[in-house]
Amino acid sequence: MNRYQTTIEELILPTGIHLNGTEAFDIQVYDDRFYNEVLRHGSLGLGESYMNGWWDCFELDHFLCQLLNIDIEQQIAKSLKAQWQTAKAQLFNMQTISRSVNVAREHYDLGNDLFEAMLDKYMMYSCAYWAKAETLDEAQEDKLELICKKLKLSAGMSVLDIGCGWGGFAQYAAQRYEVKVTGITISSQQAEIAKQCCQGLPVDILIQDYRLLTGQYDRIVSIGMFEHVGYKNYAVFMQMVKNCLKDDGIFLLHCIGGNENNVTTDPWIDRYIFPGGMMPSVEQIGKAIDQQLILQDWHNFGRYxxxxxxxxxxxFKAAWAALKHHYSERFYRMWVYYLSLSAASFRAGKNQLWQIILTKPTFTKLYESLR
Known part of the structure; x- marks a missing residue:
């Protein structure tokens, strides 16, 4: 037996999960380098060794959920790389205008074929609303309708979509509510699809950083973009919203949230999926809106x-036969691990999904929640 195996079984694995066990949620180790990699590098080593094919698990999401429930990073000393990642985030702004393009290049510009195969007809790359829906298309359309109702859209309004993605919200809002939408993204691949989807509609798609925005709008929405802003820029973002929002306007922020104040994300996620990304906490958002915007409603449906x-x-798995000609087997394992780990984090209650309604102090109407 590898000398590290007993240590991992005793200190790291959740109760009831075993190395090379017979249950679907047990992990199967194929390379003994796995043990040392996990002990030395924690969650980063776990993810990288999975990408390398050193271990596998039939119910990967189940295993990762159990692992998150026992806080693996508290069981293993953080690697020097993880400590340096935290130190950098504290010393420097890791989400400057120049650095922010990294996430577009390394994630959102991977290839539209990947996201078209994985997402719904509106290509919404954010949490769907499953209250009544039975399919992904229905759940994402219900989410879009929920957002439009919370924004209280009406024909002729001007709407700013910060982080418009592939144009799903802009298309839906322009078609259903006859509003004029300006969408911004830093991804050229997203902008290409967004322009195609919104052709013939009163929609402008721009490749632009949010910090360069000007003008004023009746409504502002940001869906799944705030996770890339970074804690050093939260107040800057909210100041921009205040500047761009008309006095009687409404802003809806749809974002992933964390239970604790952090300045970085998981080291594996930072390296392979969302460089420079991080999830805000309630306290961090509260400080950012203090004396700038008024909280009207806060809705959590993270379990969805x-x-x-x-x-x-x-x-993604169903489409892999068609996708594998453009992506490597290592990419396949990376993407499966990313989606499984993300699902596990919400199932374990480590992450939340918030829809937050904010207005300027000059907003004089009564805002009534839909819930």
């Missing part, structure tokens, strides 16, 4: 992200 991510995972 588990369902959304598992649907994306199923679609």
């Amino acid at each position: 992200y588990d369902l959304t991510l598992m649907e994306w995972l199923s679609r």
Whole structure:
């Protein structure tokens, strides 16, 4: 037996999960380098060794959920790389205008074929709303309708979509509510699809950083973009919203949230999926809006992200036969691990999904929640 195996079984694995066991959620180790890699590098080593094919698990999401429940990073000393990642985030702004393009290049510009195969017809890359829906298309359309109702849209309004993705919200809002939408993204691949989807509609798609925005709008929305802003820029972002929002306007922020104040994300996620990304906490958002914007409503439906991510995972696996000609086997394992880990984090209650309604102090109407 590898000398590290007993240590991992005793200190790291959740109760009831075994190395090379017979249950679907047990992990199967194929390379003994796995043990040392996990002990030395924690969650980063776990993810990288999975990408390398050193271990596998039939119910990967189940295993990762159990692992998150026991806080693996508290069981293993953080690697020097992880400590340096935290130190950098504290010393420097890791989400400057120049650095922010990294996430577009390394994630959102991977290839539209990947996201078209995985996402719904509106290509919404954010949590769906499963209150009544039975399919991903229905759940994402219900989410879009919920957002439009919370924004209280009416014909002729001007709407700013910060982080418009592939144009799903802009298309839906312009078609259903006859509003004029300006969408911004830093991804050229997203902008290409967004312009195609919104052709013939009163929609402008721009490749632009949010910090360069000017003008004023009746409504502002940001869906799944705030996770890339970074804690050093939260107040800057909210100041921009205040500047761009008309006095009687409404802003809806749809974002993933964390239970604790952090300045970085998981080291594996930072390296392979969302460089420079991080999830805000309630306290961090509160400080950013203090004396700038007024909180009108805060809605949490994070449990729906588990369902959304598992649907994306199923679609990705089903499409792999067509996708594998453009992506490597290591990429396949990376993407399966990413979607499984993300689903597990919401299932374990480590992450939340918030829809937050904010207005300027000059907003004089009564805002009534839909819930």
